[in-house]
Amino acid sequence: MGGDTHAHDTAVALRVLDLRAMYGPKAIITAEQKGGNKKGPDLVCWNCAQIASGNKVREVWVWEFKSANQSAASARESLESGMAVAAADPMRLGRTVKAGPSFAGPRTSVVPNTPNQVVTVYSDQTRNPKENGLEWYTVEDEGMPVSRKDPRWAEGQAAAEAAAIANYASNKHRQRLAADKPVQDDPVTGWAIAGGFGVIAAGACAIGGCAGFLSGLIGAAAKGSRSTPGKKGDYELVG
Known part of the structure; x- marks a missing residue:
């Protein structure tokens, strides 16, 4: 069956889990x-190439999901349209925009807002795996809600939260770039937080379990110490 919103x-969120890993x-x-x-x-990693190369490669990676x-x-x-938008984004900071590499393999989970559906996402097999950028997904209707004890349920919840x-974190970086404010390092997660709560992507936390996770994150960030933006090894978005 075809995919809905x-x-x-969920397909995009599953690949966020992969990028974090x-x-x-x-x-x-x-x-x-x-x-x-x-x-x-659909999906951008602004500094994954920088992290993977030890600060040697300045690229932005983009993926499209269909x-x-x-x-x-x-x-x-x-994909080409998305790459053009990324190229014009202030978050790019002069980096080369490229189609993102293929992921290691498919990933499957329940669609949290539609728990009778199971989505599987996989990289296009016909393109250069180093500059792929195309992710496909299929959706299967199980006919009834998948049990919360099913590992695919937990996977969907984890993906939505991720x-x-x-x-939340990228929005804070965007705000910092606009205001040229210092960041705070969250000692628990390592994410850079620039004060305040920020804006969560619409609907992303409509699923149970996200509120507690965010409360913990904000509490940890409140105890964070100031850091120097752009310090070597921090992979901050600096020019």
């Missing part, structure tokens, strides 16, 4: 959580 958002808590990630209806990119019943031509067009927190 919630399935699309591969590049750690200092990865600055923006994840579209409105069904891919904007003209901008339901498997959509055309490859449409997917490529959307996307919400990633967007």
Whole structure:
């Protein structure tokens, strides 16, 4: 079956989990959580290449997500559009915008807002794995809500929370760049927080469990110490 807004958002969020696992808590990630209806990119890592290369490679990685019943031509067009938007974004800071690399393998979870649906996301197998940028997803209807004891349920919850927190952190970086404010390092997660609560991507925390996670994050950030933006090894978004 084709994907809807919630399935699309879950597919994107599952890849946020992968990026966090591969590049750690200092990865600055923006994840579209409105069904891919904007003209901008679905998923961006602003500094994953920098982290992977030990500060040697200055690239921004972009991915586009499409339901498997959509055309490859449409997917490529959307990817190019998303890359153009990223290239014009102040968060780029002169970095080269490229299609992101392929992920190691598919990932599956329940769609949290539609618990009878299960989404599987996978990288396009026809493109250069080093500069792929296209992610496809399928959606299966189980006919009834998946049990909360099913590991796929927990995976969906974890993905939704990861996307919400990633967007919270990247929004704080965006605000800092606009205001040229120092950041606070969260001693628990390593995410850089620039004071205040910030804006969570619309709908990303509508699922149970996110509020407690955010409360813990904010409490930890309140005890964080000041840091120097751009310090080597911090992977801050500096020019």
